[in-house]
Amino acid sequence: MRAFKDGDTITIEPFRAKAFPVIKDLAVDRSAFDSIIQAGGYISVNTGQAMDGNAIPVDKADADEAFDSATCIGCGACVAACPNGSAMLFTSAKINHLNKLPQGKVEHSRRVKNMVKVMDKEGFGKCSNVGACEVECPKEISTDNIAALNRYYLGTVFGGQ
Amino acid sequence: MSGMNLTLKIWRQKNNGANGHFENYKVQADEHMSFLEMLDVLALAPWSSMDGLTEVRQVLLPVSYT
Numbered sequence: 129m130r131a132f133k134d135g136d137t138i139t140i141e142p143f144r145a146k147a148f149p150v151i152k153d154l155a156v157d158r159s160a161f162d163s164i165i166q167a168g169g170y171i172s173v174n175t176g177q178a179m180d181g182n183a184i185p186v187d188k189a190d191a192d193e194a195f196d197s198a199t200c201i202g203c204g205a206c207v208a209a210c211p212n213g214s215a216m217l218f219t220s221a222k223i224n225h226l227n228k229l230p231q232g233k234v235e236h237s238r239r240v241k242n243m244v245k246v247m248d249k250e251g252f253g254k255c256s257n258v259g260a261c262e263v264e265c266p267k268e269i270s271t272d273n274i275a276a277l278n279r280y281y282l283g284t285v286f287g288g289q
Numbered sequence: 290m291s292g293m294n295l296t297l298k299i300w301r302q303k304n305n306g307a308n309g310h311f312e313n314y315k316v317q318a319d320e321h322m323s324f325l326e327m328l329d330v331l332a333l334a335p336w337s338s339m340d341g342l343t344e345v346r347q348v349l350l351p352v353s354y355t
Contacts, residue, residue, distance in 0.1 A: 129322045134293040139311070141300040149305050157305075 143208035147215065147251040158204050160250035161218060165202075167246040168239035169222045171231050190228045197225035199267045206261035206269070212253030217261040219247045220277035221269045227280060237284045244281055292317055297331065 132138065140154065148156040186194075200221040207215050223243055226232030232239075255274055262271045295316050302309030318327040 129293075129318050129324065129327055130320045132293065132295060132318075132320075135295075136293070137296040137298060139298045141311075142302075150302050150309065152304055153301055154299070 143204055145204075145207045145210075145213035145252070147213060148204060148207060156204070158202075160252070161202050161204065161215070163250055164215065164219055164243055164246050165222060167242040168235070169226070169243065171226060172235060173231070184230050186229060194225045194228035197221045197228070197269065197273055200225075200265075200269050201267055203266060205264045205266060207252065209260040209264035210253065210255075211258060211260065212256055213251075214255045214261075215247050215250075215252040216255035216274045216277065217265065217269055217271065219243055220273035223280065224273045224276050227276075236280070240277070240280045240284045244277075292319055295327075 142148075142150050142154045143156045143158075145156075147160040148158055151157050198221075200218060202218060204218070206217040207213055210217075223240055226239065227236050257271070257274075259271055262269065295318055297314040297316055298311045299314060300309055301312050314331055316327060316331040318330060322330070
């Protein structure tokens with residue numbers, strides 16, 4: 129509360145986005161994020177004994193970038209901050225933390241296409257590079273993720289990757 | 290302990306179909322409190338009309354102040 133001083137007025141309102149309908153007062157329904165994750169935010173693996181930790185080498189830089197993207201907690205602040213109500217930061221972080229790693233590359237194209245498709249279907253707006261999402265993100269997810277997603281998407285849809 | 294008198298403009302909306310509106314609440318807070326502790330003070334105050342605070346606390350609060 130040190131940011132405030134005597135006599136201040138604090139306005140508290142729910143996240144404002146078409147894809148996040150208000151349930152009651154300040155609570156909003158963020159299940160649209162769950163739908164995006166269900167569309168591809170996972171890797172498919174055979175169950176069984178855990179493989180050796182070093183069996184698949186991963187570059188330090190790739191591991192760091194994947195980890196940075198994976199810190200997204202899915203709070204929805206990026207969507208609320210965006211004047212277009214876009215979920216590009218969230219979706220790109222979820223896609224990149226898998227696509228950066230060898231285990232995630234197997235389903236790369238399907239993941240990109242499906243998650244972007246569901247994101248559009250859920251009613252999120254388009255990204256116009258405002259950057260408000262990055263500013264508000266409590267985990268400091270970078271808009272570099274959005275640039276990477278755009279590259280992946282173009283490559284997948286037009287490049288046949 | 291340095292107290293401050295704050296005015297909170299909080300969005301109230303019965304359900305998804307209802308029209309929402311801002312309601313004003315007065316709260317006496319301390320600068321060493323967290324934001325959620327300040328909301329607790331508001332909810333626990335005997336004069337408070339701030340019902341339904343549980344739901345208020347369950348969401349991440351976007352805050353702007355004037």
